[in-house]
Amino acid sequence: MDRLLLDYIPPVFQGLLEPIATTEQPEIDALWDACLSALDDQYIISATSYGITRWESILGITPKGSDTLEVRRFRIQTRLNEDLPYTWNRLSQSLSALCGDGQYHMAMTGPYELSVRLALTSKKNLDDAIEMVKRMAPANLVLVVDLLYNQHQQIAAYTHQQLSAYTHTQIRSEVMS
Known part of the structure; x- marks a missing residue:
């Protein structure tokens, strides 16, 4: 108009x-x-770049230089959806929202040790997952958040000829297609 x-x-x-x-x-x-x-800017879904910057400063989120506006918007929505109480199921739901269903493994590896391993397909979300688990897990737990590297089971289907195109680091830490 x-x-x-x-x-x-x-x-x-x-x-x-x-x-x-x-x-x-x-x-x-x-x-x-x-x-x-x-x-x-009142609503995250329709916020402009200025509005997203304001939300990030309010929530204490530091954007990465390579983040798009949609990634920043998703990170704000994830932070706002974290609500108490922090339970095993709630942490599992939050990790599923961040990484995807079945893209992580969470277990108590000791009486006071929580281990969260992300699939290699979720490698870009590792830093966000570490921060989220630190916020949501009880303070008396030792936290181990890492990647689920390729194991022999995943690469056993490949021949030596096929694997010779990769370095050992790539075989271990890259998604094999």
């Missing part, structure tokens, strides 16, 4: 005030756009 100043000036004064109205029109348009952006 166009919001032209000339439409709001009585017809008697339109000829006199037309130069003023046309020079002030860009300012009115900028003000109107700023008001719409302020409304959009």
Whole structure:
């Protein structure tokens, strides 16, 4: 919808005030756009870059340089969806939301040790998973958050000829297709 100043000036004064109205029109348009952006920034789904930056500063999230606006928006939604109480099931649900169903393994490896291993397909979410587990796990637990590296079972189907194209590090820590 166009919001032209000339439409709001009585017809008697339109000829006199037309130069003023046309020079002030860009300012009115900028003000109107700023008001719409302020409304959009109230909701994470429609927030602009400025709104996402404000949400991140409120929640104490530091964005990475390579993050897109959608990744930053997802990280904010994940942080807001973390609610108490922090239980085993709630941590499992949060990890499923972050990494995907079946893309992690969580176990108590000792009386006070929680081990969370992410699948290699979720490698990019490792830092976020570490921060989330630190926030959600009780303070008296030792936390081990790492990747589920390829094991012999996964690479046994490949021949030596096929594996010779990769380094040992790639065989261990890259997704084999």
